[in-house]
Amino acid sequence: MKKIFTLFTFLLCLTILNAQEIPNAGFESWEDFGTYMEPEFWSTPNPFTSLAGVITVEQSTDAAEGMYSARLETKDVLGGLFQAPGLLTLGNFFVNIQTQEYTFGGGIELPYFVESISGKFKYAGTDGDSASVLAYSFRHPEGEDPDTVAIGFGFLHDAGEWTEFTFPVIKISPMEPDSFNMLILSSGTFDLTAGSVLYIDDLSMSVITNVDELKDDVQVSAYPNPATDRVTFEMTSSSPEREVSLYDVTGRLVITKAFNERKVNLSVADLPQGMYTYRVVSGHQLLKAGSLMKQ
Numbered sequence: 001m002k003k004i005f006t007l008f009t010f011l012l013c014l015t016i017l018n019a020q021e022i023p024n025a026g027f028e029s030w031e032d033f034g035t036y037m038e039p040e041f042w043s044t045p046n047p048f049t050s051l052a053g054v055i056t057v058e059q060s061t062d063a064a065e066g067m068y069s070a071r072l073e074t075k076d077v078l079g080g081l082f083q084a085p086g087l088l089t090l091g092n093f094f095v096n097i098q099t100q101e102y103t104f105g106g107g108i109e110l111p112y113f114v115e116s117i118s119g120k121f122k123y124a125g126t127d128g129d130s131a132s133v134l135a136y137s138f139r140h141p142e143g144e145d146p147d148t149v150a151i152g153f154g155f156l157h158d159a160g161e162w163t164e165f166t167f168p169v170i171k172i173s174p175m176e177p178d179s180f181n182m183l184i185l186s187s188g189t190f191d192l193t194a195g196s197v198l199y200i201d202d203l204s205m206s207v208i209t210n211v212d213e214l215k216d217d218v219q220v221s222a223y224p225n226p227a228t229d230r231v232t233f234e235m236t237s238s239s240p241e242r243e244v245s246l247y248d249v250t251g252r253l254v255i256t257k258a259f260n261e262r263k264v265n266l267s268v269a270d271l272p273q274g275m276y277t278y279r280v281v282s283g284h285q286l287l288k289a290g291s292l293m294k295q
Contacts, residue, residue: 023041023042026065026066026202030068039070043092045087054075056073056086058073065120069200073195074126074197083194086197087185090180091181107179109178113169116152116167116169116205117169117205117206119203119204121199122159122163123156124158124197125157125158125193126194130187133165133182133184134152134182135150135153135169135181136150137169137171139176139178149173149176151172184200219236222290227268228295232263232266233264238262242260242282243259243281244278244280248276259280268294272294273295
């Protein structure tokens with residue numbers, strides 16, 4: 001039976017290593033292991049899939065910047081018994097070939113709030129497939145498992161030329177982070193589709209070092225949710241510097257509006273159906289973040 005490789009897997013399997021910033025973000029440095037190569041400081045499925053003669057991440061001279069990029073392809077393994085995605089992570093990656101299960105661990109030390117992640121890509125998906133990018137910030141309470149502080153995700157669709165992307169990272173906890181990880185995959189749907197190819201290059205992130213804590217006592221209501229025509233955001237008081245922003249699943253800002261009074265209405269009638277994230281900010285302070293569905 002084929003294993004389904006979903007985004008929910010990532011939420012369950014991450015721990016931490018140490019570093020100071022995203023290393024080898026342009027994929028210029030590669031290590032040669034004989035039967036396969038890996039970009040320095042990144043992990044891939046190659047050490048495991050290469051045992052079956054399959055390489056899912058390769059060095060490419062088709063680059064947006066510099067000499068190289070990373071080429072990720074979803075491929076059949078063991079004659080189609082299961083599919084392995086082209087995958088990059090700043091942490092560790094492990095595949096159990098017998099059980100077809102994937103686990104992750106690791107990341108980089110980063111004690112700041114990551115506002116967004118950006119990069120450049122080309123993509124050719126098979127049967128409507130799309131690539132996916134996920135980013136997580138964590139904090140490690142002493143003696144306890146890591147807590148997720150912020151999360152960002154998005155999908156990359158077919159693009160024959162090098163195309164820029166930016167996804168917001170939404171803070172979901174009042175704690176300050178101490179670490180960060182990224183996962184980039186050549187498939188982003190519930191079923192992996194062999195033949196989907198992603199080229200990725202020139203990664204970067206926007207870090208805010210002076211953003212205030214997300215306040216647990218700040219209450220923001222967003223209704224109706226799901227919405228069809230408009231969404232009302234409501235808070236307990238007015239504020240002259242406040243605004244609300246809405247982002248689609250690709251991280252694109254679709255609406256931003258002043259939120260000076262206790263209530264503000266956003267028209268979503270012309271937006272496509274799907275999931276959206278919102279952020280309410282006042283000056284440099286992120287007050288609240290969440291998600292809503294457009295029907």
